[in-house]
Amino acid sequence: MTMESIPPANNKLLQTDSAKLKDKNIKPVTKCATSDLNxxxxxxxxxDNATGLLQTIVTDKxxxxxxxxxxxxxxLHLLHLLDGIISGSIDKHV
Structure with missing residues (x-):
């Protein structure tokens, strides 16, 4: 799965240089605390490049x-597979 960075949507969010995520295809763009308590x-x-959907990743600091x-x-993987099945069946009928 290929992930693409997006610009921050809120001015209060801080840019991050890198994150220690296991999935190498994820490029985080924002870093923020979710609330004062957390x-x-x-x-x-x-x-996600395959589906075009926004994915939020919550990590421990x-x-x-x-x-x-x-x-x-x-x-996201299931949606990508379903999209392939649907587009493949439409291409065969045309």
């Missing part, structure tokens, strides 16, 4: 461990 987590956004991806990688 100062130990970061939220990063990236666009201290360990850089991924807590959650919204939508999940499995969901």
């Amino acid at each position: 100062l130990d987590i970061d939220s990063k956004q990236a666009i 201290i360990s850089a461990k991924i807590i959650r991806k919204i939508p999940s990688d499995e969901y």
